[in-house]
Amino acid sequence: MRLDSSAFPVVKIVFDAPNEGGSQDSFVMFEGLLARQQSFVLLYEKTLDELNHAHSYEEREHASHWMKTHRQALRAYVKGMIQVEPCAAKRRALKPFAATFGNAWGYPLLMVASNDQAWALARDVLDEQVSDVTYF
Template structure:
C-alpha cells in the first residue's frame, strides 16, 4: 500500500501500489500522520476493485488490533475516506458497507464519481473544521 502525504491534509492511499519505502510499514506511515495531530482526508482513486489480494486472517487480526489502539486518534483526525468510483451501480452498492466501515474505522467512507468531486468534498470537510 502506498500512502502519499505530499499534499497534506489530502492523503492519497493506493492499495494496489507498493509503499515508497518497502522497509516502512504502512501502519508506521499512518501513525506518523496521526502524530501530527491535524485533521486530514484520505483519498483513493483506484475504484472499488482493489485487486486480487486477499488478506490473510493474520493480516486482518493485525489491522484490527492496530485500529483498536488508534481508534481515538482516527476519530479525531481523519475526517473521511473518499473513494472515487465512476460506476454508479458500484457506488450505490457500497452504501450499506459504508456503515460497517465507519463503525470499524471511526470515520466515514464517502463515495464520489470523479476526482474533482473528491477534491471539492475533501476541501468542504476540511473547511468545516476551521
C-alpha cells in the same frame, strides 16, 4: 499499501505501489500522520475494479488490533476516506459497507463519481462545511 502525504491534509492511498515493509510499514506511516495531530482525509482515486489486493487473515487481524489501539486518534484527526467509483450502481451497493466501515474505523467512507468530486469533497470536509454527509 502506501500513504502519500505530499498533498497533506489530503493523503492519497496507493495500493499498487510497492511497499518494502509491507502492511506493518503502512501502519507506521499512518501513526506518523496521526502524530501530527491535524485533521486530514484519505483519498483513494482508483475505482473498485482497479483494487486487486486481497488482505490475508493476518493482515486483517493486525489492522483490527491497530484500529482499536488508535481509535481515539482516528476519530479526532481522520475526517473521512473518499473513494472514487464512477458507477452509481456500485456506489449504491457499497452503502451498507460504508456504514460498517465508519463504525469500525471511526470515520466515514464517502463515495463520489470522479476525481474532481473527490478533491472538492476533500476540501469541503476539511473546511468543515460538510457534516455527516455520504455521497452516493
